[in-house]
Amino acid sequence: MSFIQLVEFKTTQIEAMFELDQKWRDATEGKRTATAATMTRDRDKPDTYLWLIEFPSSDAAMRNGQLPETQAISQEMMKVCDGEPIFRNLEVIEKREL
Numbered sequence: 001m002s003f004i005q006l007v008e009f010k011t012t013q014i015e016a017m018f019e020l021d022q023k024w025r026d027a028t029e030g031k032r033t034a035t036a037a038t039m040t041r042d043r044d045k046p047d048t049y050l051w052l053i054e055f056p057s058s059d060a061a062m063r064n065g066q067l068p069e070t071q072a073i074s075q076e077m078m079k080v081c082d083g084e085p086i087f088r089n090l091e092v093i094e095k096r097e098l
Helices: 014-027 058-066 068-080
Strands: 003-010 036-041 048-055 086-091
Touching: 003 058, 014 036, 014 068, 048 058, 058 068, 058 086
Parallel strands: none
Antiparallel strands: 003 048, 003 086, 036 048
16 A cells, blocks of 8 residues: 655745755665655645655555654754654655546
Protein backbone atom coordinates (compact mmCIF):
# COMPACT_ATOMS: atom_id res chain seq x y z
CA MET A 1 0.00 0.00 0.00
CA SER A 2 1.46 3.37 -0.95
CA PHE A 3 2.02 6.06 1.63
CA ILE A 4 2.09 9.86 1.72
CA GLN A 5 3.65 12.01 4.37
CA LEU A 6 2.13 15.47 4.52
CA VAL A 7 4.25 18.15 6.20
CA GLU A 8 2.69 21.53 6.94
CA PHE A 9 5.07 24.30 7.91
CA LYS A 10 5.44 28.06 8.05
CA THR A 11 8.46 29.97 6.82
CA THR A 12 9.40 33.35 5.44
CA GLN A 13 12.48 31.70 3.92
CA ILE A 14 11.02 29.37 1.29
CA GLU A 15 14.06 29.72 -0.99
CA ALA A 16 16.28 28.42 1.83
CA MET A 17 13.90 25.46 2.17
CA PHE A 18 14.22 24.73 -1.57
CA GLU A 19 18.03 24.88 -1.26
CA LEU A 20 17.98 22.44 1.65
CA ASP A 21 15.69 20.13 -0.30
CA GLN A 22 18.16 20.13 -3.20
CA LYS A 23 20.99 19.41 -0.76
CA TRP A 24 18.99 16.44 0.59
CA ARG A 25 18.23 15.14 -2.91
CA ASP A 26 21.92 15.31 -3.84
CA ALA A 27 22.98 13.61 -0.58
CA THR A 28 20.42 10.79 -0.83
CA GLU A 29 20.75 9.96 -4.52
CA GLY A 30 20.45 6.17 -4.81
CA LYS A 31 19.50 5.79 -1.12
CA ARG A 32 16.20 7.57 -0.60
CA THR A 33 12.89 5.74 -0.76
CA ALA A 34 10.72 8.78 -1.53
CA THR A 35 9.33 8.49 -5.06
CA ALA A 36 7.74 11.94 -5.53
CA ALA A 37 7.28 15.24 -3.75
CA THR A 38 4.82 18.08 -4.29
CA MET A 39 5.29 21.47 -2.64
CA THR A 40 2.22 23.63 -2.24
CA ARG A 41 1.54 27.09 -0.81
CA ASP A 42 -1.63 27.75 1.16
CA ARG A 43 -3.32 30.71 -0.55
CA ASP A 44 -5.36 31.48 2.58
CA LYS A 45 -2.53 31.42 5.13
CA PRO A 46 0.51 33.60 4.44
CA ASP A 47 3.89 31.85 4.54
CA THR A 48 2.24 28.43 5.03
CA TYR A 49 3.30 25.49 2.88
CA LEU A 50 2.36 21.82 2.58
CA TRP A 51 4.77 19.23 1.28
CA LEU A 52 3.32 15.93 0.07
CA ILE A 53 6.00 13.26 -0.08
CA GLU A 54 5.13 9.92 -1.66
CA PHE A 55 6.57 6.52 -0.75
CA PRO A 56 5.82 2.96 -1.90
CA SER A 57 4.93 2.00 1.71
CA SER A 58 5.01 3.20 5.31
CA ASP A 59 8.06 0.96 5.89
CA ALA A 60 9.86 2.73 3.05
CA ALA A 61 8.98 6.09 4.61
CA MET A 62 10.40 4.96 7.95
CA ARG A 63 13.64 3.81 6.28
CA ASN A 64 13.88 7.16 4.49
CA GLY A 65 13.39 9.03 7.76
CA GLN A 66 16.21 7.04 9.37
CA LEU A 67 18.80 7.97 6.75
CA PRO A 68 21.53 10.06 8.41
CA GLU A 69 21.24 12.54 5.54
CA THR A 70 17.49 12.94 6.13
CA GLN A 71 17.98 13.47 9.85
CA ALA A 72 20.74 16.05 9.33
CA ILE A 73 18.85 18.07 6.70
CA SER A 74 15.65 17.89 8.77
CA GLN A 75 17.47 19.64 11.60
CA GLU A 76 18.58 22.37 9.21
CA MET A 77 15.03 22.70 7.85
CA MET A 78 13.65 23.14 11.37
CA LYS A 79 15.84 26.23 11.76
CA VAL A 80 14.24 27.76 8.65
CA CYS A 81 10.67 27.06 9.85
CA ASP A 82 8.64 29.48 11.95
CA GLY A 83 7.45 27.07 14.65
CA GLU A 84 7.03 23.32 14.64
CA PRO A 85 5.90 21.63 11.43
CA ILE A 86 2.83 19.40 11.49
CA PHE A 87 3.29 15.86 10.15
CA ARG A 88 0.50 13.62 8.90
CA ASN A 89 1.21 10.02 7.90
CA LEU A 90 -1.32 8.88 5.33
CA GLU A 91 -1.91 5.41 3.91
CA VAL A 92 -3.30 5.67 0.40
CA ILE A 93 -6.48 3.59 0.14
CA GLU A 94 -7.46 4.71 -3.34
CA LYS A 95 -5.89 6.77 -6.11
CA ARG A 96 -7.62 7.64 -9.38
CA GLU A 97 -6.64 9.51 -12.49
CA LEU A 98 -9.46 11.85 -13.50
